[in-house]
Amino acid sequence: MKVFEKTKMLTDVHMHYCPGCTHGIVHRIVAESIEELGLEEKCIGIAPVGCAVFAYNYFNCDMQEAAHGRAPAVATGIKRCLPDRTVFVYQGDGDLASIGMAESVHAAARGEKFTVIFINNSIYGMTGGQMAPTTLIGQKATTCQGGRDPAVNGYPIRMCELLSTLDAPYYIERVSTQDVRHVLAAKKAIKKALKFQSEGRGYTFIEVLVSCPTNWHMKPVDALRFMAEECTKTFPLGVFRDKSAEEGNAHA
Amino acid sequence: MASITIDEKLCKGCGLCANACPKKVISLSEHKMNANGYLVAEAVNPQNCIGCAFCAIMCPDLAITVEK
Numbered sequence: 189m190k191v192f193e194k195t196k197m198l199t200d201v202h203m204h205y206c207p208g209c210t211h212g213i214v215h216r217i218v219a220e221s222i223e224e225l226g227l228e229e230k231c232i233g234i235a236p237v238g239c240a241v242f243a244y245n246y247f248n249c250d251m252q253e254a255a256h257g258r259a260p261a262v263a264t265g266i267k268r269c270l271p272d273r274t275v276f277v278y279q280g281d282g283d284l285a286s287i288g289m290a291e292s293v294h295a296a297a298r299g300e301k302f303t304v305i306f307i308n309n310s311i312y313g314m315t316g317g318q319m320a321p322t323t324l325i326g327q328k329a330t331t332c333q334g335g336r337d338p339a340v341n342g343y344p345i346r347m348c349e350l351l352s353t354l355d356a357p358y359y360i361e362r363v364s365t366q367d368v369r370h371v372l373a374a375k376k377a378i379k380k381a382l383k384f385q386s387e388g389r390g391y392t393f394i395e396v397l398v399s400c401p402t403n404w405h406m407k408p409v410d411a412l413r414f415m416a417e418e419c420t421k422t423f424p425l426g427v428f429r430d431k432s433a434e435e436g437n438a439h440a
Numbered sequence: 441m442a443s444i445t446i447d448e449k450l451c452k453g454c455g456l457c458a459n460a461c462p463k464k465v466i467s468l469s470e471h472k473m474n475a476n477g478y479l480v481a482e483a484v485n486p487q488n489c490i491g492c493a494f495c496a497i498m499c500p501d502l503a504i505t506v507e508k
């Protein structure tokens with residue numbers, strides 16, 4: 189009996205990600221969640237610009253490529269035209285928190301009924317390791333070679349906390365891919381978000397902490413350890429908004 | 441009996457599977473290279489496999505299939 193095999197929601201194309209990059213794990217859990225919820229025929233994904241730019245080659249559903257940072261705007265259009273579809277946006281931190289900040293915040297403020305999967309590796313991966321809005325204090329990048337200095341480069345942006353100040357978002361959670369337990373928790377969160385969306389509940393946002401061994405200049409296993417020990421200090425894991433629990437309490 | 445199959449074409453030799461395995465079944469090869477030039481992961485102690493699928497859960501390239 190097969191305990192684990194590749195989901196049909198991912199194609200057989202070899203992923204181009206660097207060795208040890210946990211992007212592949214997130215692709216898998218998103219694809220498995222879609223399959224397990226039976227949304228294969230109704231799913232539309234929006235690929236970002238960044239490391240995951242070729243996501244449309246990997247997901248076995250309808251995919252649309254968006255201009256840099258504009259994925260939530262494209263998703264808004266698709267979801268409003270085709271409200272019965274399940275639309276997910278897959279964006280990295282440079283795409284979502286930097287150039288696409290306006291689109292992201294306004295889509296959340298409007299309460300658009302799609303799901304955002306936000307991949308936070310605290311660096312610009314594809315372009316060669318520049319400082320991102322989410323780079324940790326003291327973390328080295330090619331554009332802050334002595335480590336991020338708040339006096340010069342400012343402080344990292346925490347998207348979950350920022351979006352949870354808005355009224356409209358339905359579900360906001362930050363998860364991680366640092367070990368098996370956290371990957372299973374991440375899958376649970378993504379599945380929950382897609383389920384809420386398929387029920388027409390509202391804007392759902394899942395931030396996933398991902399490692400970047402290449403640009404952090406670490407071995408893959410050390411990068412996971414760095415993520416567990418350092419990234420989670422700046423980006424604490426947890427649920428920031430869950431209106432289903434609030435509604436549950438209201439009924440109780 | 442539990443067993444794993446590693447697709448060497450897909451493996452990038454990152455070692456996350458070996459790190460996740462609680463029974464030390466997997467180890468990175470020191471000389472076996474795939475077409476992309478990665479030193480691939482190998483099941484060196486297959487008899488110890490318990491079929492927990494931790495390796496497959498952590499594999500970013502979906503190179504591992506687990507049977508039980």
